[in-house]
Amino acid sequence: xxxxxxxxxxxxxxxxxxxxxxxxxxxxxxxxxxxxxxxxxxxxxxxxxxxxxxxxxxxxxxxxxxxxxxxxxx
Amino acid sequence: xxxxxxxxxxxxxxxxxxxxxxxxxxxxxxxxxxxxxxxxxxxxxxxxxxxxxxxxxxxxxxxxxxxxxxxxxxxxxxxxxxxxxxxxxxxxxxxxxxxxxxxxxxxxxxxxxxxxxxxxxxxxxxxxxxxxxxxxxxxxxxxxxxxxxxxxxxxxxxxxxxxxxxxxxxxxxxxxxxxxxxxxxxxxxxxxxxxxxxxxxxxxxxxxxxxxxxxxxxxxxxxxxxxxxxxxxxxxxxxxxxxxxxxxxxxxxxxxxxxxxxxxxxxxxxxxxxxxxxxxxxxxxxxxxxxxxxxxxxxxxxxxxxxxxxxxxxxxxxxxxxxxxxxxxxxxxxxxxxxxxxxxxxxxxxxxxxxxxxxxxxxxxxxxxxxxxxxxxxxxxxxxxxxxxxxxxxxxxxxxxxxxxxxxxxxxxxxxxxxxxxxxxxx
Numbered sequence: 001x002x003x004x005x006x007x008x009x010x011x012x013x014x015x016x017x018x019x020x021x022x023x024x025x026x027x028x029x030x031x032x033x034x035x036x037x038x039x040x041x042x043x044x045x046x047x048x049x050x051x052x053x054x055x056x057x058x059x060x061x062x063x064x065x066x067x068x069x070x071x072x073x074x
Numbered sequence: 075x076x077x078x079x080x081x082x083x084x085x086x087x088x089x090x091x092x093x094x095x096x097x098x099x100x101x102x103x104x105x106x107x108x109x110x111x112x113x114x115x116x117x118x119x120x121x122x123x124x125x126x127x128x129x130x131x132x133x134x135x136x137x138x139x140x141x142x143x144x145x146x147x148x149x150x151x152x153x154x155x156x157x158x159x160x161x162x163x164x165x166x167x168x169x170x171x172x173x174x175x176x177x178x179x180x181x182x183x184x185x186x187x188x189x190x191x192x193x194x195x196x197x198x199x200x201x202x203x204x205x206x207x208x209x210x211x212x213x214x215x216x217x218x219x220x221x222x223x224x225x226x227x228x229x230x231x232x233x234x235x236x237x238x239x240x241x242x243x244x245x246x247x248x249x250x251x252x253x254x255x256x257x258x259x260x261x262x263x264x265x266x267x268x269x270x271x272x273x274x275x276x277x278x279x280x281x282x283x284x285x286x287x288x289x290x291x292x293x294x295x296x297x298x299x300x301x302x303x304x305x306x307x308x309x310x311x312x313x314x315x316x317x318x319x320x321x322x323x324x325x326x327x328x329x330x331x332x333x334x335x336x337x338x339x340x341x342x343x344x345x346x347x348x349x350x351x352x353x354x355x356x357x358x359x360x361x362x363x364x365x366x367x368x369x370x371x372x373x374x375x376x377x378x379x380x381x382x383x384x385x386x387x388x389x390x391x392x393x394x395x396x397x398x399x400x401x402x403x404x405x406x407x408x409x410x411x412x413x414x415x416x417x418x419x420x421x422x423x424x425x426x427x428x429x430x431x432x433x434x435x436x437x438x439x440x441x442x443x444x445x446x447x448x449x450x451x452x453x454x455x456x457x458x459x460x461x462x463x464x465x466x467x468x469x470x471x472x473x474x475x476x477x478x479x480x481x482x483x484x485x486x487x488x489x490x491x492x493x494x495x496x497x498x499x500x501x
Contacts, residue, residue: 017443020200021433024368035195036448061433062149062440 132163247304351470376434
């Protein structure tokens with residue numbers, strides 16, 4: 001069932017240009033590397049947080065962030 | 075052959091480009107003196123006609139005024155488009171060697187550009203920029219001290235310009251005490267000699283370039299003796315294809331980074347404070363809730379976006395909007411117009427800190443995304459906070475009439491503010 005799935009952000013490193021909106025807005029999920037480009041660091045989130053995750057992904061000017069299901073939580 | 079959107083059925087490939095250029099023709103001078111809001115209103119009229127219109131000025135150029143069109147051009151940089159010549163009118167024609175020289179890294183593309191950015195990006199990382207915060211705050215307060223007791227300020231000359239110009243001192247790791255010297259050189263380069271003849275201006279500008287270059291070389295020499303953890307040292311160590319930058323390239327790169335950061339931040343700050351001088355309610359709103367400051371910075375970046383980058387088609391053709399552009403065509407991308415596309419920003423001319431957020435394009439997109447993005451955001455945030463602390467109330471002094479200009483960075487002048495006089499810090 002989809003509402004039991006955990007969700008995670010995925011960054012397309014080809015598209016990421018280091019604008020830094022994701023790690024400014026969601027520091028619990030993203031981190032800047034030494035060049036200011038983003039990496040996903042946080043744990044997967046419950047499906048209930050899908051809407052908030054879509055908001056964060058939508059803040060990327062490069063549309064480099066997508067949200068993927070990572071399997072089933074407890 | 076590389077093509078894009080080749081199969082898009084909405085594109086009529088039979089349309090004659092010359093006929094389309096006549097049909098979409100608009101009179102638009104990208105270097106005109108113009109009120110910025112009126113210029114944006116004109117670009118909105120162009121957009122209503124079509125998101126891709128055409129000006130015959132210079133070698134001729136398309137004007138992309140829609141958000142999607144500007145995005146599609148800038149994202150395809152290095153993939154169908156190149157930056158050089160990054161001038162809406164085409165290749166510089168004045169015949170000087172300086173005019174034809176490509177600037178590092180803004181005029182480069184492809185692998186060469188990526189090599190430079192890979193070396194330069196880490197220097198401008200959020201971590202490194204945040205480390206400069208205390209010194210940039212001090213710069214801001216030193217400037218405010220010069221006029222806070224007067225109850226009035228020429229905001230461009232008293233703050234927006236010197237703040238943006240001298241931040242480069244902090245970035246390069248040079249003594250803060252030299253900020254006034256840098257300010258003097260840059261003032262001469264930007265404005266020439268006030269009430270002076272053209273000859274006097276040229277002479278003064280040549281002297282400023284020589285002095286500034288000598289200063290840079292002194293700083294470089296000091297670091298050859300004792301390398302430091304700063305941008306100057308970093309610039310000296312950059313090595314592309316086994317070769318370090320020579321003195322000319324070092325100086326050009328330094329000048330570009332300084333001037334690129336100067337015009338833009340100066341323009342953003344000037345536009346913001348001219349606007350807020352008529353909207354004290356919004357000046358208060360920025361500080362009413364702690365989370366509003368970040369929203370305000372982003373909304374003002376959307377609203378003020380001063381850069382109109384240009385891109386040139388190098389593939390057989392690319393499609394932008396509903397136009398199929400063959401190799402050699404040039405697209406002018408006024409980001410300010412994209413940021414006010416009503417398709418994504420309802421009531422686009424209004425400043426609204428709480429609008430449903432669509433990412434603005436103020437820093438560009440793709441491989442040429444503004445390298446100073448984290449520094450610029452930091453400077454704007456510091457300007458808000460320090461000016462709020464020292465000048466909690468102000469209004470636009472309406473005895474002066476602000477003016478605007480287009481160009482490589484759209485700007486505004488003659489913005490004067492009035493406020494209840496304060497005290498110098500430490501006074």
